Amino acid sequence: MDIKFTGYQENVLTFACESTVSAGNLVKMSASGKVAKCSANDAFIGVCISVSDGYAAVQLDGYVETAKSGTVNVGYNKLAAAASGVKTAESGVERLVIYSDDTTVGFIL
DSSP, X not given: OOOOOTTTTOEEEEEEEOTTOOTTOEEEEEETTEEEEOXXXXXXXXXXXXXXXXXXXXXXESEEXXXXXXXXXXXXXXXXXXXXXXXXXXXXXXXXXXXEOSSEEEEEO
């Protein structure tokens, strides 16, 4: 893709995290102030951008790109975690998808 959307309203917070969390994972709240890696079909709060000493920097707003499972069309879609990346889901959170190709989807958190 020749156009870049990164940097748009990026908002990052630091959370304590479980040892299974790594950069690039979709994450969910697991306890007060703590995040865990999402499992398939989980609603996610954001994307982990880095991990250090049991803490995760999580992007909660702005544009992100991740792998996709199945068809994800541009426009507003309800998204949930997939085994790898995201997928459309009836119970997901509505997000604005602005980029989609064969393997990747870009959306606004």
